[in-house]
Amino acid sequence: MKKYRNKSPEEVIKLVTTEIIERAIKLGRKKKRPVFISKTSGGKGADVLTLNPKTDEDRINLEKFFTPIRRHYTFSGLGSPEEPDSISWRILNLPFFRRILLVVQVGISFFLKGSPIKNKLYRWMGAHIGKGTEIMQMAWLDHFRPELIFIGENSLLGAYTQLTVHSYEGSGKFRYGIIEIGNNCTIGAGTGMGPIQIEDNSRTLPGTTLSPYFSVIKSGSVVGWNPPNVKEPKVEDDKK
Secondary structure: OHHHOOOOHHHHHHHHHHHHHHHHHHHHHHHOOOOEEEOOOOOOOEEHHHHOOOOHHHHHHHHHHOOOOOOEEEEEOOOOOOOOOOOOHHHHHOOHHHHHHHHHHHHHHHHOOOOHHHHHHHHHHOOEEOOOOEEOOOOEEOOOOHHHEEEOOOOEEOOOOEEOOEEEOOOOOEEEEOEEEOOOOEEOOOOEEOOEEEOOOOEEOOOOEOOOOOOEEOOOOEEOOOOOOOOOOOOOOOOO
């Protein structure tokens, strides 16, 4: 989407979070339910009613809340789906039309081979894809908020790679954050990641799981896993 283009990751997550806060205020009033936002995965956080960007006093509170900008945020207090006054985290995130459109777009891109057309589709969805980057077939970029995904130039995402910017934790609590992959990176086939910062010239081996084990991968790193030692079962002596 145009309003997210040519903006830094910090600027984008601020825009996204402000949009969700506005929706949380509206839905919370409709359901008569308090909704909270936190800078950490735990903790109650702040009532969104005190962060209303449309009022002068609360706008000041919002700016204080965003100082400094975090790379991830957590919403809570939405209630479990069986509660009559619960708020769906999917509805809180995005309006119905854009949710459906993103699902269709991600479904199409999932089967496309790595090509400039595929990159254009992801950019249209809101993802930030650098020049020369290749995204292989069956790679999955999260449709929750594609604008939170940043991939630099001349990088490669192998087949079956999964980039997930959000996590639903049950009972009306979800968190989301930025995935940032630098320039000249190679993400091996089947790599899975959540919110993370991968610096330039880094590489992951096939089948690597990065999150929640890493928040930052330094430039030039190679990340993988070592196979566990195989211990054969002890054979009991027949004479015993």
